[in-house]
Amino acid sequence: MGLVAVAAVATGVTSWAVMSYSAAPPDAKAPSSADQNLRDADTLLQAGIAQQQNHDIEGADRTYRRVLELDPQNKYAWYNLGVMAHQAGRTADARADYDKALKIDPVFTSALFNKALLVESSDPDQAGELLKRVIAGNPDAATAHLHLGRIRAQQNRDKDAADEFRRAIAADPSLRSQVPEEFR
Structure with missing residues (x-):
């Protein structure tokens, strides 16, 4: 029994519900491994943000790099790596990371x-x-x-x-x- 996220729009506001497959519509398909990788990447991204906020820069760096292994197009991971490099005075790294985020989303x-x-x-x-x-x-x-x-x-x-x-x-x-x- 897996989970699937479903969006619903009511009065212009999008809300998300998580349902088990058994509650999902009968024509809903099981998530692919790519979908699972994206969900794992999103979970890791949130963990990296928490690590960064708690000043665990090394841990956040490892976590963001793991996000990028799962989702190389994750602009937020590239951006956050850039922020950390920028704060550490590593301008060349920061610029490269910001550029990677901007290549994904100009x-x-x-x-x-x-x-x-x-x-x-x-x-x-x-x-x-x-x-x-x-x-x-x-x-x-x-x-x-x-x-x-x-x-x-x-x-x-x-x-x-x-x-x-x-x-x-x-x-x-x-x-x-x-x-x-x-x-x-």
Whole structure:
């Protein structure tokens, strides 16, 4: 007796129910080994996140790599490996991991944003392009506007910087103190 997840949509909200095969519709098929690998990968991903939150970085690293053995296209595992590498100052590894996540999902805003932060000082033009992609996906991404404003200010593009800082504050007024004085 196995389990199968079933989605139901009621009033625009998706809810998930887990049913045993015996409760599943008669035409439901047993999950394939690939489906089982994806479920195992999802379970491991959650375990890796917990390890990472509990500062067990080595354990989280091993767990995310196991996720990727089961599901090489798991953008979250690649992204989280990138976050850990970024935090450890391993910029080349972080960049490679963010790039792998973005190859899987080119509009993965968390990976776009973190990669922009990673390259902001070394390649502000690339960082600006990445931040514009974040903003295209979420026009109210306040911190993306803030960072883009800083880049534009460094490039002496004061009008563009002022526009970005204005958008950042409009989206999140608490960021006002982080805007350079001359742009407030």
